[in-house]
Amino acid sequence: MLTFIERLSQDNDRAVPLFTLSLTAEERTRSRHRFETPEAQELFLRLPRGTVLQNGDLLKSQDGEIIQIIAKAEPVLTVTAQHSLDLLKAAYHLGNRHVPLEIAPTYLRLSPDNVLKKMLEHLGVTIIEEISPFQPEIGAYHGHNH
Numbered sequence: 001m002l003t004f005i006e007r008l009s010q011d012n013d014r015a016v017p018l019f020t021l022s023l024t025a026e027e028r029t030r031s032r033h034r035f036e037t038p039e040a041q042e043l044f045l046r047l048p049r050g051t052v053l054q055n056g057d058l059l060k061s062q063d064g065e066i067i068q069i070i071a072k073a074e075p076v077l078t079v080t081a082q083h084s085l086d087l088l089k090a091a092y093h094l095g096n097r098h099v100p101l102e103i104a105p106t107y108l109r110l111s112p113d114n115v116l117k118k119m120l121e122h123l124g125v126t127i128i129e130e131i132s133p134f135q136p137e138i139g140a141y142h143g144h145n146h
Contacts, residue, residue, distance in 0.1 A: 001034075002041070008066070017066050032046055053069045074111075077109065079109070087107075094120075110136075
């Protein structure tokens with residue numbers, strides 16, 4: 001079994017991944033976990049605690065093998081609005097509830113939740129249920145020791 005212990009820097013042009021591993025947003029928060037590839041190969045992540053993987057990250061194993069992490073498509077709610085102020089209000093209310101949230105200039109994206117969907121409908125924004133890669137913000141304090 002391959003054990004991945006290190007995330008490589010983003011500017012590592014020479015790294016050639018052995019394969020890619022598609023993970024959901026929640027799976028990308030697991031710094032110590034056993035996964036199985038679609039080819040039934042077992043691998044283990046033993047990364048520093050608190051590591052949150054992002055789409056495109058490269059990981060190096062104890063044996064020097066490299067894999068690339070891909071954000072797996074998963075069920076999400078994508079929120080759009082005709083006016084940017086409405087989108088900002090939706091982001092405010094979702095942030096107030098500490099919801100993992102992907103923020104882009106023209107949309108917000110979150111995991112499906114009926115209560116939050118009703119709240120968003122009440123705010124008058126458009127909500128689309130879809131299957132898409134989900135890349136929530138990792139938080140302002142990620143990586144700092146407090």
